[in-house]
Amino acid sequence: MTLFDGSSGSEYRITGIYVAYTIERRLEALGFNEDTVVRILTRKKNGAMIVKLRGTRLAIGKLIAMGIEVKEASQ
Amino acid sequence: MKGNCIKVAVVGNPNCGKTTLFNVLTGSRLKVANWPGVTVEKIEGVSSYEEFELRLIDTPGIYSLASYTIEEKVTRRCIIDQDIDVILNVVDASSLERNLYLTLQLLELKKPMVIALNMMDIVKERGLELDLHRLPELLGNIPVVPVSAAKKNGIAVLLHAIVHHFEEGPIEDVFQYSNEIEEKIEKIEVIMSAYDPKHHFKRWHAIKLLEGDEEVIRDHPIETEILIDRSDEKKVIQEKYGYIEKIVEEVVFHKNKNAHRTERIDKWLTHPVFGIFGFLLIMSFVFFITFSIGDYLKGILETILATISQSIEQMLQALQVADWMQSMILEGAVAGVGGILTFLPNIAILFLALAFLEDSGYMSRVAYVMDGIMGKVGLSGKAFLPMILGFGCTVPAIMASRALETEADRRKTMMITPFMSCSARLPIYILFSGMFFERYAYLVSFSLYLLGIFVAIISAFLLTRRRKEKDKDILLIELPEYKRPNFRTIRIYVTTKLLDYLTKAGTTIFIASLVIWALLHFGPNGMTTDAAASFGAILGKRLVPIMQPAGLGNWQFVVALISGISAKEVVVSSITVLFQATNLAINSGNQGLQQRILAVAPEFGASNAYAFMVFSLLYTPCIATIATIKKESMSWKFTIQVILFQLILAWVAAVICYQIGRLLV
Incomplete structure (x- = not known):
């Protein structure tokens, strides 16, 4: 599953990032790395969402959300 | 060591409180310039501690020392190339995990470095505790000084650490990779x-x-x-x-003991539905106070300026100054510049509100809230930020379009940002809606702000369709903690903007007023008292047939609009000069000017006034904006496209508004 399939209030663990090269690097610099836990704070139907990771709140668009592969954090 | 002068680069993440700390350290003795080759602002200030003079350079906020963005490149070059003695790394303690990434990169430079641990109050509020002994140990034993930029705590200790550490020299390797x-x-x-x-x-x-x-x-x-x-x-x-x-x-x-205040507020302000209502509510409140309180203060300022204008007149008469000279000073310079100065309160309030929204942390939420609507027209929610900044001034707004990912997105944003009503267009709305819409003046002005947003969004949609671009929305923006806006930061922001406005009134508008006065008092036969025989009238009359369908078939309006290209405020100063209202206030405010307009153009009514405001909103932006678009797009072809697109659009919109208005009234 990707972050796009996630729901508000749930936590997920990142398993891979599949977006354009420069964006991938920027995401990684912001702390989106494999095994990092992300919590979706709120999301819109169109896929834009606010997530929290490493104590930082970030708004990301649909394309980025669809490019971040995750699994349930409890798994 | 070069004497007792230490060069300090202030480096940190966006939203870490870097600017607030920089302002506390340097006071308001700032030197603002651009970084070489780019239009990113470079701010320098001076501070002193004991016998040392500290030269501080504020670098743009960055998350990483990579070279993907202009801000990153600028900061990197500054700390590597320039002879920086100490790096002052500002770290947001409430977001330690992300902030330390930049810190580790900076430490790898092995330059003398001091950390200012900012936002300790938020850390306390959340029920967190930091081990301030262990932290420096893990960061190569560099000084880590807890400060509160907002409350000015820890500043002396920080300065001491910079000076002391500067004398100590470089640091060792902090950590080993695999x-x-x-x-x-x-x-x-x-x-x-x-x-x-x-x-x-x-x-x-x-x-x-x-x-x-x-x-x-x-x-x-x-x-x-x-x-x-x-x-x-x-x-x-x-x-x-x-x-x-x-x-x-x-x-x-004690991680995550207290529920976050920010998350409670965000529950409402970034809600899929209430978020948009909240945004509209906040913006309409901003415009409401801009007009209500602003107009009250404007009245007081008008009375003061009228008194000054009258005393200048008396003085000129007492000195027996030649009539033409009196006319030039009173009808040209005083009327033009004075007319602009009376709008100072409205503009001050508008900038105050924008600074408040920015410093409180709300502004970046707008990008998320508007992302859905912006996505439909093929732009990222991030493109809404330059648009909001456009309410203040189009020039920095165009520069802000740089934050967008693709060239196509940047150009599209540059194309539509001028449609946002900048503060220079506010005087036009106040003047004309006040004269012709009286009780509904506020609503009419607000409608122009909305029309600007509407036209911008529709244009973006059409531009996307034309270029058949695929949906490329790349929204990625940090949402900082909500905080009480810092008085000092806001004060510095607002005073800088007002000084810009005053400088413009003293230079561009002063000269433009004199040029307009000369155009109206000189004709093919030399100096004339009949404005209708002046060069201005001849020029304006040529263009009258084009403007007739928009209800602006008087040469005076045409000349006023042309003069507005130098700066949009000039439209108002030109109107006062053109209709020879010595000062807006002398003729008992708007009514005097309105009577003079009606004397020249008896047909001129509410629909004409609205068409005039719509044209002013949409047509070619001022020279400064054109220059910025050229600089940012690096293309004359694109710049000329923007100018023509806006000119044609303004004409079409003004004609539609006037013709519909005429049917209704």
């Missing part, structure tokens, strides 16, 4: 030593080469391809974050 990476770094360092034995920052550059940094590769034409793998950058980043996780584990206690 053996695999360390071996590669070592090998690259050896190759680099052969290439340039005197190389500074060898380790840092070796790591950057490993990360595949384009700029560093360009500057170091050495053979390292066999060593470097595409996945190395990923490993370097992950290992840094691995070390940061270790730091956080050892240093931060």
